[in-house]
Amino acid sequence: MSGALILHRARPGLTVQDMGRPGLARLGLSRGGAADRLALLEATALLGLRAPVAALEMPALGGSFEVTRPTRIALTGAPMRADLDGSALRWSASHLILPGQRLTIGAATSGVYGYLTPAGGILGPEWQGSRAAHLVAGIGAALAAGDRLPLGDDPEPDAPGQFLPVEDRFTGGLLRWIDGPQTALFPVATRARFGTTAFRRAPTGNRQGIRLDCEGPAFAADLPKTGLASEFILPGDIQMTGDGRPYILLSECQTIGGYPRIGTVLPADLPRAAQSAPGAVLRFQRVTLAEADTLARPRAARLASLRAACHPLRRDPRDMPDLLSYQLISGVTAGNDLDPPEASA
Structure with a gap:
């Protein structure tokens, strides 16, 4: 059975966005899609996907979310405060979310548009090759609490979390x-x-x-x-x-x-x-136009450089409530195996 992303709380302006619908200006429809298209490419690299998928676009504020099946997500775009069951999550990174866990995304600390991208993408109605809401054109709608968004299958649910350093584009x-x-x-x-x-x-x-x-x-x-x-x-x-x-x-x-x-x-x-x-x-x-042509990069080349910049996500011990359950040094134990028999009886 397909999974779903449940919106327990949705701040104003949340929509589903992808790379939009290019080539329809002659029909009076602008491209639409993500306001920050680079954020979707960053999510593609973090999740190891071949191409961008539909994501949640969150202007200034996020919401509270749950999944019905294990799935990886990427958090990209404007940095926002995020936590999973109260433990802080790193931004510009991918994370595994399990059913029953509550993902909470708060205010942007800089910038405007944050993105939550499930590894299988958000499914739903598709028109002209896109699932993006285009509110000005009357395509799709803003999301609300109680919405359940169908998710595609995560192609690599066991893949480790990744982190992607990004240049600051959020402060002018x-x-x-x-x-x-x-x-x-x-x-x-x-x-x-x-x-x-x-x-x-x-x-x-x-x-x-x-x-x-x-x-x-x-x-x-x-x-x-x-x-x-x-x-x-x-x-x-x-x-x-x-x-x-x-x-x-x-x-x-x-x-x-x-x-x-x-x-x-x-x-x-x-x-x-x-x-x-x-x-x-x-x-x-x-x-100049010549300089602009030199600066332009095909999407495939941009994705390749983003993938090369990703590295394994290392959890901050300060944000690990289960820290003491780990064997931190090889050969070191909790000490019970050293108790004399009478003490452990």
Whole structure:
């Protein structure tokens, strides 16, 4: 019988996400999928899977969960407080969860989107090759307490836990971008100021995109008198809204728009943009198309490097309530075998 993931408590905004539905922009549907796609690749490496599977995306807060069959999970993305039956779990790692155990995931300590990926993936309705919820398009729905999500079989339930060191992409930083079809509409001085400005992620934002605030004048484009025709847009595009402030589009962005775009964030840096919490400082660095091509890596190559970086998970003795049940030094015992017969009778 197939296993299930039971949601005993679900914080707002929990959804099932995978790598999304690319190639449907012509039909008016953006790619969707995980806001931080790198987090799903990290889970793939930690669990030894061939390809990413559907996971839980948890914005800022997690919930309380239980499984009905033994299964490994990976915890990736924005670091969150997590414990299993009260014992702390390491983030960016894989763990075995047994039936009856309670997995609790709390608030993010940095970043926005955390991910819980079961080794067999979350099953359920599939449309256009994806199980991802796309709430803007009305596909799927946010999850709630009491939901039971069917799980696929764990291909290697006995595999040991793994840990993956990751670079910090959860506290803001540098976003590289390339020119787009409307970059030339922004005066040279405006483009130069854009590259030297420290922006702060505004409270306004969701899976469609994030707004950036800054001090100083607006970043205005020299628009033609007839205005701009609506054109196709993609995740990563940097729109300047009516007040001249940047808005970085994310996975559930619309597919056409009429705001001028100063450029596009490289796909490699889009997870950093998505994971920037309100108040995080972001800066932009312009790169050439040739440089962007050099930085681009196929998914297979990225997965290979992530797999190579994984190493066996070592439990922290401070978080092991069963520590004294282990034989810590070869040949050392509890001492009962040394008691004289009369003392042990």
